Amino acid sequence: MNIKIADLTFEPLIAADAIQARIKEIAADLNKDYADKAPVFVGVLNGCFMFMADLLKEITVPCEVAFTKLSSYHGGVSSTRRIRDDFDLMTDITNRHVILVEDIVDTGNTLDYLVAKLNHRKPASITVCALLLKPDAVEYAVEELKHVAFQIPNEFVVGYGLDYMEMGRNLNGIYKRVV
Ligand code: 5GP
Ligand code: MG
Ligand code: MG
Numbered sequence: 701m702n703i704k705i706a707d708l709t710f711e712p713l714i715a716a717d718a719i720q721a722r723i724k725e726i727a728a729d730l731n732k733d734y735a736d737k738a739p740v741f742v743g744v745l746n747g748c749f750m751f752m753a754d755l756l757k758e759i760t761v762p763c764e765v766a767f768t769k770l771s772s773y774h775g776g777v778s779s780t781r782r783i784r785d786d787f788d789l790m791t792d793i794t795n796r797h798v799i800l801v802e803d804i805v806d807t808g809n810t811l812d813y814l815v816a817k818l819n820h821r822k823p824a825s826i827t828v829c830a831l832l833l834k835p836d837a838v839e840y841a842v843e844e845l846k847h848v849a850f851q852i853p854n855e856f857v858v859g860y861g862l863d864y865m866e867m868g869r870n871l872n873g874i875y876k877r878v879v
Contacts, residue, residue, distance in 0.1 A: 703875060705864045708777075710857075710875035714850055719831075719860060719873065720754065722849040726829060727758030729847065730799065737824075738762050739797040742789055744814065745769040746869065747803030750861040751831045751849075755801065766791040772810050775865050777856040777877065779807050793823045800844070803861050804832040808840035815844050832857065832874070855879070 702711050730739075741759070743752035745767050756765060769786035772779055798818060805811055805828075815826055829847040836854040852874075858864045859871030868875070 702878065703868075703871070705858065705867045708856075708864060709878045710859075710864075710868070711878050712873060713852065713857060713876040714860075714874040716860075716872040719849070723751070723754050724758055726847050726849060727755055730829070731758075731760050733827075734761050734763070734797060734799070736761075737797040738764070739799050740764040740766055740791055740793055741799045741801055742791070742793075742818075743767045743801045744803070744810075745786075746771075746863070747861045748801050748831075749869070750872075751803060752801045755829070764791065768814070770810055770814060777864070779809060781807070781809055783810055783813050789818070793818060793821050795822065795824050798823045798826045800826060800828045802828060802830040804834070804857070805830045805842070805845060805848075806834050806837045808838050808842050808845075811842045811845065812840040815842055831860070832862075850874075852876070 702709055768789040771784045826844045828845040831849045833848045833851050834854045835851050856877040857874050858868035859874045861869050863869045
């Protein structure tokens with residue numbers, strides 16, 4: 701069913717059960733790769749909150765959970781390239797294995813910035829896990845991006861943590877803008 705948020709209409713793109721199935725696969729890989737590494741999962745707010753929660757419910761290895769907050773879209777439907785550092789990661793990641801959890805990689809600008817910033821703190825490793833990737837929009841290739849749940853067309857999406865004008869984050873599936 702289509703939904704309306706403010707002036708835009710959205711149609712279903714990825715169903716809730718498909719998201720949950722992919723999360724189980726990614727978690728299985730991470731459980732294998734991080735068995736004795738006590739990783740720190742770092743969620744990038746606000747968009748990561750649902751993905752982070754559902755992913756972590758499937759993680760069985762000892763781990764820490766932390767958050768940071770960045771924003772770049774500022775209410776619109778395309779990247780502004782101006783990254784705002786809303787709050788910093790407070791956990792000491794020196795010599796720790798970090799798993800960054802992102803909602804979506806669009807141009808890659810935000811991720812490129814965040815990975816460079818965290819690398820200054822000398823972690824043992826950084827791996828990025830993103831729910832969505834828009835391959836046709838990528839301008840900054842981030843080599844740390846190892847796990848992607850879904851590749852999607854270069855269109856504006858909402859739901860499952862992602863917003864339009866701060867609305868739609870509560871939807872349990874992903875919806876794309878009808879153009
Ligand atoms: P990038 O820096 O990779 O261009 O953009 C990353 C950030 O822009 C994401 O973390 C997300 O907050 C926002 N963003 C990118 N594409 C979309 C989209 O299709 N829908 C929504 N709601 N936000 C997006
Ligand atoms: Mg994000
Ligand atoms: Mg947003």
